[in-house]
Amino acid sequence: MRGVVLHAPGDIRVEHRNDPAIIEPTDAIIRISATCVCGSDLWDYRGIHPVSEPMPIGHEYCGIVEEIGAEVTTIRPGQFVIGSFVASDNTCPHCLAGYQSACQHRKYVGADGAQAEALRVPLADGTLVATPGVPEDELLPGLLTASDVLGTGWFAAVAAGVRPRSVAVVVGDGAVGLLGVLAARELGAERIIVMSRNASRQKLAQAFGATDIVAERGEDGIAQVMDLTGGVGADAVLECVGTGESFQQALRSARPGGGVGIVGLPHDVSVRGQELFSSQVRIQGGPAPVRRFLPELIDLIWQRKIDPGPVFDLALPLEKAADGYAAMDSRRAVKAILHP
Numbered sequence: 001m002r003g004v005v006l007h008a009p010g011d012i013r014v015e016h017r018n019d020p021a022i023i024e025p026t027d028a029i030i031r032i033s034a035t036c037v038c039g040s041d042l043w044d045y046r047g048i049h050p051v052s053e054p055m056p057i058g059h060e061y062c063g064i065v066e067e068i069g070a071e072v073t074t075i076r077p078g079q080f081v082i083g084s085f086v087a088s089d090n091t092c093p094h095c096l097a098g099y100q101s102a103c104q105h106r107k108y109v110g111a112d113g114a115q116a117e118a119l120r121v122p123l124a125d126g127t128l129v130a131t132p133g134v135p136e137d138e139l140l141p142g143l144l145t146a147s148d149v150l151g152t153g154w155f156a157a158v159a160a161g162v163r164p165r166s167v168a169v170v171v172g173d174g175a176v177g178l179l180g181v182l183a184a185r186e187l188g189a190e191r192i193i194v195m196s197r198n199a200s201r202q203k204l205a206q207a208f209g210a211t212d213i214v215a216e217r218g219e220d221g222i223a224q225v226m227d228l229t230g231g232v233g234a235d236a237v238l239e240c241v242g243t244g245e246s247f248q249q250a251l252r253s254a255r256p257g258g259g260v261g262i263v264g265l266p267h268d269v270s271v272r273g274q275e276l277f278s279s280q281v282r283i284q285g286g287p288a289p290v291r292r293f294l295p296e297l298i299d300l301i302w303q304r305k306i307d308p309g310p311v312f313d314l315a316l317p318l319e320k321a322a323d324g325y326a327a328m329d330s331r332r333a334v335k336a337i338l339h340p
Contacts, residue, residue, distance in 0.1 A: 002340070003116030004321045007054045009047030012322040017056065020112065020120035025069040028124035030081060033063040034144045035115050036312065037324045037336045039174050040265055045325050048267065056113020059085035060147040062140070065128075066118070074125045080135060081128040082298060083121055084290035085109050085148050090126030100126070100291035115321055117340040129294040132302060139301065141309030141337055145179060146297040149335065150308045151290030152263050153179035153240070154297065157187050159261030159284040160236035164188030167232075169225055170210070171250045172240030173201040175311045175335040176263060178208055180238040182308055185209030186300075189236070193228060195221055195249065201334060204310065218245060225253040234258055239285070242266045256280035263288055312337040 003017040020029050035058055043049045044057065062082040065075055075081055088095050088103035095103050107122040121127055135143055153176045162168050168189040170180050173196035184192050185208065193212040194205040202213050214224045226233060233255030239247055242264025250260050251271065262285030276283070300306045314333040316324050317340075324336030 001117040002318060003113050004057055004318070005054050005113070006044055006051055006057045008051055009045060012045065012325050014319050014321055017113075017116065020118050022067060022069050023120065024122060025071040026123050026125065027069045028065055028072055028075060028121050028128060029067040029118060030061070030063040030121060031066050031118050032061055032114065032116060032340050033080070034140045035318075035338050035340070036060050036144060037115070037321070037328055037338070038148060039176065039328070042325070042329055043265065045329060056116065057110065058113050058115030059108070059110030060144060060149065061109070061114040061119055062144050062147055063119070064134070068124060072124045075128050075130055079130040080133070081130050082143055082147050082294060083109065083128040084151070084294065086287065086290070087122040087127040088291055089123050090291060095126065095291075098292045099289045101287040101289045115318065115338060117318070127291065129298060131298055135302070141312045142301040142307055143298065144337065145308040145311060146290075146294055146301065148288070148290060149175045149311065150179045150183075150297055151293045152176050152288040153238070154183040154293050155288035155290070156180045156238040156240055156261040156263040156285065157183035157236070159259070159263075160238050161259035161261075161282070162187040162189050162236045165190045166235040167191045167193070167229055169193045169195070169234040169237045169250070169253045170205075170240065171195045171237065171246050171253070172264060173198055173205060174240060177238065177240035178204055178311055178334065179308050180240055181205050181210050182208040182306060184236070184238065186306060193225060193234065198331070204334070207310070218249065221249055222252045229255075236261070238263070240264050242269065244268050244270065247271065251276075251279060251281060251283075254279070254281045258282070259284065261285050311335050315339065
């Protein structure tokens with residue numbers, strides 16, 4: 001099969017790789033219908049995470065089941081399925097509590113590289129969710145978002161405590177932040193303030209439900225949020241970036257008693273205990289338990305009640321994956337979808 005391999009920072013190649021095979025009886029093999037580049041893949045692409053040898057890459061996927069292991073019972077060949085970037089058994093105490101990304105037997109699906117023509121998915125029964133049928137092509141982008149970026153934005157909103165008639169702030173206008181806007185809208189937020197300096201992303205944020213745009217950052221951005229909320233601050237803040245500046249902006253935009261949902265992978269983030277203590281702000285987040293939300297998100301997309309697909313503003317064949325990475329790295333694209 002063909003698959004994307006990161007050789008070194010900035011060096012993306014599409015190469016012939018061995019076809020995946022069943023290794024454990026709980027595995028499934030799927031033929032990829034669509035995959036994409038994630039913002040977190042850029043940490044490796046930029047060399048912020050060390051790359052010591054060529055590695056398959058990609059962890060967002062949907063497709064048709066081709067083969068299942070002897071112990072797989074909940075899915076069958078021919079079904080269209082979506083899974084999380086973390087394979088989980090969905091039966092351990094952490095999974096049953098809704099934190100499948102912390103499954104006691106978790107495996108990282110991206111280790112085999114989902115930006116490819118086919119993929120082995122471990123713990124298939126607990127990881128993969130079948131759609132009601134094979135979807136029309138127009139639903140593919142939206143369904144693909146459920147594999148990670150929509151589920152992550154949704155978790156940010158849930159962790160932040162978005163509720164009906166609440167005021168939400170979204171820090172970050174990448175794909176996760178934009179779909180965090182959609183999630184906040186669906187969860188009932190009355191006002192959604194988005195931190196963004198990019199005109200095209202501001203427009204998409206408004207299409208997803210943003211009511212206010214704040215272009216300022218740092219102290220000025222926090223002051224703008226306070227001005228918009230009458231000096232109170234937000235009930236819920238979605239931190240979708242992961243830098244020290246974005247974390248401070250999120251923490252200080254929340255009102256006392258409010259919440260911050262952190263899903264941006266942290267880099268150089270530090271918070272003084274006294275500051276956190278004095279803020280009286282609740283913080284929750286981490287790797288999103290996408291599997292918790294998959295059935296609900298699939299149903300919303302399938303019934304055409306939400307359309308997260310427009311977050312993909314660049315569509316490419318798998319062979320041109322390097323162009324997708326370059327476009328996202330330079331912020332010429334929000335998110336690139338790849339078609340094998």
